[in-house]
Amino acid sequence: MSLINRLLLQCRSGFEKEAAAEITDQCGSVGIYGYCTLNENDGYLFFHIQQEGYAEKAVRELRFREFIFIRQWMACGDCQQLEREDRVSQIEAYIQGFPTCSDLWVEHPDTTDGRELATFSRKFGSALAQTLRKSGFLQKEKPNKALRLVLFVLTGSDIYIGYSAVANSAPWPLGIPRLKFPKKAPSRSTLKLEEAWHWFIPKNEWDERLAHGSRAVDLGAAPGGWTWQLVQRSMFVAAVDNGPMQPDLMETGQVNHVQEDAYKFIPDQPVNLMVCDVVDKPIKTADMAADWVINGWCSEAIFNLKLPMKQRYQEVVACFNLIAERFMKAGLGYELSAKHLYHDREEITCLLRIR
Ligand SMILES: C[S@@+](CC[C@H](N)C(=O)[O-])C[C@H]1O[C@@H](n2cnc3c(N)ncnc32)[C@H](O)[C@@H]1O
Numbered sequence: 298m299s300l301i302n303r304l305l306l307q308c309r310s311g312f313e314k315e316a317a318a319e320i321t322d323q324c325g326s327v328g329i330y331g332y333c334t335l336n337e338n339d340g341y342l343f344f345h346i347q348q349e350g351y352a353e354k355a356v357r358e359l360r361f362r363e364f365i366f367i368r369q370w371m372a373c374g375d376c377q378q379l380e381r382e383d384r385v386s387q388i389e390a391y392i393q394g395f396p397t398c399s400d401l402w403v404e405h406p407d408t409t410d411g412r413e414l415a416t417f418s419r420k421f422g423s424a425l426a427q428t429l430r431k432s433g434f435l436q437k438e439k440p441n442k443a444l445r446l447v448l449f450v451l452t453g454s455d456i457y458i459g460y461s462a463v464a465n466s467a468p469w470p471l472g473i474p475r476l477k478f479p480k481k482a483p484s485r486s487t488l489k490l491e492e493a494w495h496w497f498i499p500k501n502e503w504d505e506r507l508a509h510g511s512r513a514v515d516l517g518a519a520p521g522g523w524t525w526q527l528v529q530r531s532m533f534v535a536a537v538d539n540g541p542m543q544p545d546l547m548e549t550g551q552v553n554h555v556q557e558d559a560y561k562f563i564p565d566q567p568v569n570l571m572v573c574d575v576v577d578k579p580i581k582t583a584d585m586a587a588d589w590v591i592n593g594w595c596s597e598a599i600f601n602l603k604l605p606m607k608q609r610y611q612e613v614v615a616c617f618n619l620i621a622e623r624f625m626k627a628g629l630g631y632e633l634s635a636k637h638l639y640h641d642r643e644e645i646t647c648l649l650r651i652r
Pocket of ligand 1: 483484485486487516517518519520521522523524537538539540557558559560574575576577
């Protein structure tokens with residue numbers, strides 16, 4: 298029987314150390330102990346677990362939604378060296394003793410080399426899924442209980458074979474949402490805000506939380522990629538930036554360009570949503586976001602914390618501690634979610650609101 302004793306964690310290439318610090322903290326907090334192995338810029342790493350049976354416990358019980366730097370994950374064993382002529386039957390033999398799974402994904406590292414395996418992954422995945430459905434290994438289960446069989450391919454024959462919990466892992470293969478760049482948007486940054494909405498706000502809450510006709514403030518708005526998304530939702534936007542906004546956006550009549558310092562701006566009346574993409578010290582932005590929510594200037598805030606420094610994970614922890622302190626002093630409960638989104642670069646995106 299295959300020994301499932303490690304977690305395979307995917308992250309943006311270059312963020313392996315942050316993902317390692319995060320999984321070590323998360324596992325430690327629920328009594329799962331182990332150590333990480335990684336190579337910088339691989340886009341994935343391992344957390345080896347010392348307690349038998351705990352890798353499955355981890356993928357079921359740790360909350361994937363609380364991970365920041367980890368983009369996707371699964372429980373697995375050692376890398377399998379498969380003979381190319383007979384991959385399917387070797388995989389079938391390996392997964393005997395695995396719990397039944399409801400579907401199959403074949404993933405690969407999101408690196409220049411790894412992306413060359415995308416076509417192989419898709420074709421091999423659909424052939425293997427057919428075989429496993431026929432043999433009864435893949436069976437429909439309730440989504441909240443279902444496991445997914447995952448192959449993580451390094452080459453056509455070096456493959457990690459494991460599983461993840463469907464409801465407790467990324468809803469997109471490799472943790473990458475397929476968003477199309479809107480041609481009329483003024484900057485590529487526009488996809489960061491769109492992805493943030495998909496990740497942080499359940500679709501059935503969009504009409505209420507991103508309501509048509511509601512008011513928003515975009516701090517550090519120029520040239521207007523984020524404002525463009527807000528305008529698409531029929532919101533009225535105060536776009537705060539000394540830089541120029543895209544003229545087409547201004548012609549919509551939904552945007553008021555305010556040439557002021559983002560950190561000093563206070564809205565005349567409360568708004569539904571504040572968003573902020575200013576490049577500045579993360580602690581300064583975290584403090585400002587806390588001001589907005591605690592003072593009721595906005596119902597919720599979506600902001601980027603820029604992380605050009607070496608100790609990124611520690612910097613994020615310091616920002617979250619500051620927010621915790623601010624809300625404790627104010628005697629308020631809050632919800633804070635954070636993610637290193639696919640469209641983020643050296644930054645993470647956060648959502649903050651009163652609970
Ligand atoms: C990364 S860009 C924003 C891109 C924008 N979200 C988009 O999608 O097009 C950061 C912006 O923050 C602005 N900025 C930097 N510091 C600022 C400050 N203190 N107050 C207002 N704007 C600021 C810059 O002028 C720049 O336009």
